[in-house]
Amino acid sequence: MLIKDSVNLTKAVKSIGIKGRIIEGEDLKKHTTLKIGGEAKYFIVPFDGEDIAKIINFANDNQVPYVILGGGSKILFPDLIFKGIVINLNNHFFKKIILDKEYVKIDAGVKINELLGWMLRNRLGDWEFLAGIPGTLGGAVRLNAGVRDLTEANNYLQIGDFVKEVTVLDKNGKLLRLDKKDLKFDYRESNLSNFVILQVILTKGEKKDISHIKKRINNFLNYRKKTQDLKSPSAGCVFKNPGNNKSSGELIELSGLKGKRIGDVAVSKKHANFFINLGKATAKDFLTLMEYVQRKVNYDHGVWLNPEIHIIRNL
Ligand SMILES: Cc1cc2nc3c(=O)[nH]c(=O)nc-3n(C[C@H](O)[C@H](O)[C@H](O)COP(=O)(O)OP(=O)(O)OC[C@H]3O[C@@H](n4cnc5c(N)ncnc54)[C@H](O)[C@@H]3O)c2cc1C
Structure with a gap:
C-alpha cells in the first residue's frame, strides 16, 4: 500500500533493510560544488548495488522520487527540501x-x-x-x-x-x-x-x-x-554550446552579461558560461539568472541556450 504520511514514510525508509547509511535532512550544499541547495529528506549512502536495488524498488512502490548524486559538480538542488531520496555514490564503498x-x-x-x-x-x-x-x-x-x-x-x-x-x-x-x-x-x-x-x-x-x-x-x-573561474563555487558550464560557430560563453559575453548578478549568483567575469556563488546563492537566484541570460541571448542572437546543468525539482 502507498504510504502517504511523512512519519510512516520515514519509518518505512528506515526499514528498507540496507547495509548502508540513511541520513534524514542532510544539507545538500555540502555535496555540490555550487554550494547551493536545501536538505534532502532522505540521503542514503548505499553499501553496494544490492542496497541501491532495494532503494529503487522501495521508491517505485511508494512513488518517492530518487536522484543519484555523484560528485555534485553538475547538479542544482532546490532551496528548501528535496522531498525524495538522494542516493550518494560518492562514498568509500564505490571506490575499487x-x-x-x-x-x-x-x-x-x-x-x-x-x-x-x-x-x-x-x-x-x-x-x-x-x-x-x-x-x-x-x-x-x-x-x-x-x-x-x-x-x-x-x-x-x-x-x-x-x-x-x-x-x-x-x-x-x-x-x-x-x-x-x-x-x-x-x-x-x-x-x-x-x-x-x-x-x-x-x-x-x-x-x-x-x-x-x-x-x-x-x-x-x-x-x-x-x-575558467576556479576560485568561486560553480558547476562549470551552465549551458550546452549551441551547434553554431559561437560557444555559449561567447554569446553571453557578446550580450554584455559578464558580471551580471542576481542575488548572490553572478555570471563569471572570467568565463561567461560559468555562474558563480558569491556567498549565499540560492537555486531561485540561479534559475532566475539562467532565464535572464537565455532571454537576452535569444533576443540578441536568436539562439536559445539549453541547460547543461541538471536541475532537480520537487514534483
Ligand atoms: C570547475 C568545473 C569545471 C568543469 N569542467 C568540465 C569539463 O571540462 N568538461 C565536462 O564535461 N564537465 C565539466 N564540469 C562538469 C562536471 O564536473 C562533469 O559533468 C562531471 O562529470 C559530473 O560528475 P558528477 O559526479 O559531479 O555528477 P553529479 O553532478 O553528481 O550528477 C550529474 C548528473 O549525473 C547523474 N549521475 C551521477 N552519477 C551517476 C551514476 N553513478 N549513475 C547514473 N547517473 C549518475 C546525476 O543524477 C545527475 O543527473 C566541470 C565542473 C566544474 C565545477
Missing part, C-alpha cells in the same frame, strides 16, 4: 579500481582526480584530458564528460570513447551489463539517463613515461586555470 590485461574496471564513485592519481601510479596514459574535471566517474560517463584537446586540430576528447562496458541498475533495480553496442554518447549526454551506473570498464591506456603523463595533465590543468 581493478586492472585487467586490456581493461580497467572502475567503480562509479571513484573521483576523477583519484582515477588520474591511480593512472599516474600505474604509468598509464590516455585519460589525461579528464584532469581538473570534478566529480565521479559515474557522473562523467552519464554526462560524457570531455574537453577540447589542446592541439591545432582542436579535437574533442570525451570519456565515452574509452568506455567498453557499463554495469548498471535499471529502473526496476535489475542488474544489467551494457556493452559498447548498447551505449550511445553525444555531446554532454549518454543514453544512461534511466540507469544507475555502478561500474565502468574503460579501455586501458598505453604504458607511458611518467613525466610525459604529468606534462599532459599539467597542460590541461594550466589551460583551465587560464580560462
Whole structure:
C-alpha cells in the first residue's frame, strides 16, 4: 500500500533493510560544488548495488522520487527540501579500481582526480584530458564528460570513447551489463539517463613515461586555470554550446552579461558560461539568472541556450 504520511514514510525508509547509511535532512550544499541547495529528506549512502536495488524498488512502490548524486559538480538542488531520496555514490564503498590485461574496471564513485592519481601510479596514459574535471566517474560517463584537446586540430576528447562496458541498475533495480553496442554518447549526454551506473570498464591506456603523463595533465590543468573561474563555487558550464560557430560563453559575453548578478549568483567575469556563488546563492537566484541570460541571448542572437546543468525539482 502507498504510504502517504511523512512519519510512516520515514519509518518505512528506515526499514528498507540496507547495509548502508540513511541520513534524514542532510544539507545538500555540502555535496555540490555550487554550494547551493536545501536538505534532502532522505540521503542514503548505499553499501553496494544490492542496497541501491532495494532503494529503487522501495521508491517505485511508494512513488518517492530518487536522484543519484555523484560528485555534485553538475547538479542544482532546490532551496528548501528535496522531498525524495538522494542516493550518494560518492562514498568509500564505490571506490575499487581493478586492472585487467586490456581493461580497467572502475567503480562509479571513484573521483576523477583519484582515477588520474591511480593512472599516474600505474604509468598509464590516455585519460589525461579528464584532469581538473570534478566529480565521479559515474557522473562523467552519464554526462560524457570531455574537453577540447589542446592541439591545432582542436579535437574533442570525451570519456565515452574509452568506455567498453557499463554495469548498471535499471529502473526496476535489475542488474544489467551494457556493452559498447548498447551505449550511445553525444555531446554532454549518454543514453544512461534511466540507469544507475555502478561500474565502468574503460579501455586501458598505453604504458607511458611518467613525466610525459604529468606534462599532459599539467597542460590541461594550466589551460583551465587560464580560462575558467576556479576560485568561486560553480558547476562549470551552465549551458550546452549551441551547434553554431559561437560557444555559449561567447554569446553571453557578446550580450554584455559578464558580471551580471542576481542575488548572490553572478555570471563569471572570467568565463561567461560559468555562474558563480558569491556567498549565499540560492537555486531561485540561479534559475532566475539562467532565464535572464537565455532571454537576452535569444533576443540578441536568436539562439536559445539549453541547460547543461541538471536541475532537480520537487514534483
Ligand atoms: C570547475 C568545473 C569545471 C568543469 N569542467 C568540465 C569539463 O571540462 N568538461 C565536462 O564535461 N564537465 C565539466 N564540469 C562538469 C562536471 O564536473 C562533469 O559533468 C562531471 O562529470 C559530473 O560528475 P558528477 O559526479 O559531479 O555528477 P553529479 O553532478 O553528481 O550528477 C550529474 C548528473 O549525473 C547523474 N549521475 C551521477 N552519477 C551517476 C551514476 N553513478 N549513475 C547514473 N547517473 C549518475 C546525476 O543524477 C545527475 O543527473 C566541470 C565542473 C566544474 C565545477
